[in-house]
Amino acid sequence: MADRSFLSWPFFEPKHRELAAKLQGWCESRLPKSSGDLDADCGALVAALGSAGFLKLCVADGDRRPDVRSLAIARETLAYHSGLADFAFAMQGLGSGAISLFGTVEQKREWLPRVASGGAIAAFAMTEPECGSDAANIQTSAMREGNEWVLVGEKTYISNGGIADFYLTFARTGEGEGARGLSAFIVPADAVEVAERIEVIAPHPLARLKYDNVRLPADAIIGEPGQGFRIGMETLNLFRVTVGAAALGFARRALDEALAFACERRLGSGTLADNSVTQEKLADMALAVDASALLIYRAAWQQDVGGTDNRRAAAMAKLHATESAQKVIDAAVQMHGGAGVTRGVKVEELYRDIRALRIYEGASEVQRQIIARDLLKGASS
The missing domain is CATH 2.40.110.10 (Butyryl-CoA Dehydrogenase, subunit A, domain 2)
Structure with a gap:
């Protein structure tokens, strides 16, 4: 079970805690297993997420934008359990985001209910x-x-x-x-x-x-x-924090897999967890996970509450979470030894899942440019 203590942080409202509990239970009991047919799997996942009501989080409700904290919680939770489920959820939001933010009443009426129900894949x-x-x-x-x-x-x-x-x-x-x-x-x-x-x-x-x-x-x-460039950038900015949240879900799962493996793996008269080098590595992994969570949910809170330009915070969250998750997962693979690079072992799957997140929706290099330019703008004003 992933650590959920972060939900007590002041960034969240009761509805966010309720969502986390509901989605966690759904993932544990209902998340389909991959059959190997990606098209069928994604279609089934979109339909299942829509039927459960979770895809409503991805689209605008009238004039109200999607709640970024809810999106981040959903992506972290889904990614912890299944990278493909996170992908299916995220693309419904990103693919329809421009309609939510800038669409006409007719465009919203035609497409958003179908996206939210899982009846249309975006x-x-x-x-x-x-x-x-x-x-x-x-x-x-x-x-x-x-x-x-x-x-x-x-x-x-x-x-x-x-x-x-x-x-x-x-x-x-x-x-x-x-x-x-x-x-x-x-x-x-x-x-x-x-x-x-x-x-x-x-x-x-x-x-x-x-x-x-x-x-x-x-x-x-x-x-x-x-207006296309502005529409595209605002859509990407709306969902950028949630990419970091998905990376956080992968990292939490890698940490939990590493903890379980270290406690069970025999090493001499004890276990791998008794080794000081292992303990140091686990501490670094936990530190990276918590730092990412703080950056992600701060940025999501800023985006929801409004009144401030959160582009730098979103870039920091995405950059740190994806880069740190890569390191956390790599450490988990290393700790598993040969098993860590064996197909069918969770940390090997996570190792493949995380890599693309450092590239899409603004590569790490782009996020560094956003942060630096914002710093320089402030320094020169």
């Missing part, structure tokens, strides 16, 4: 073959022709690619150079060609997509033309 399509972190260089184009938009281009490394019901797609509409010329569109899946399925070290549905003269109605655009 995807976020920004990355391109020649454009990763530098979203301002997106080349996919959208041209206005009468009452339609025509999209041409390619996206890659798109999570839920091939199983999504719609892709929140960013394309260049030309209102200005770089970031000023982007717009966001809701693209139904049947309009997009899945050009390639991509396999990665922690398996989940991932694909390269082609937009071959995709025609969309005029009202498929989110916000105004030229």
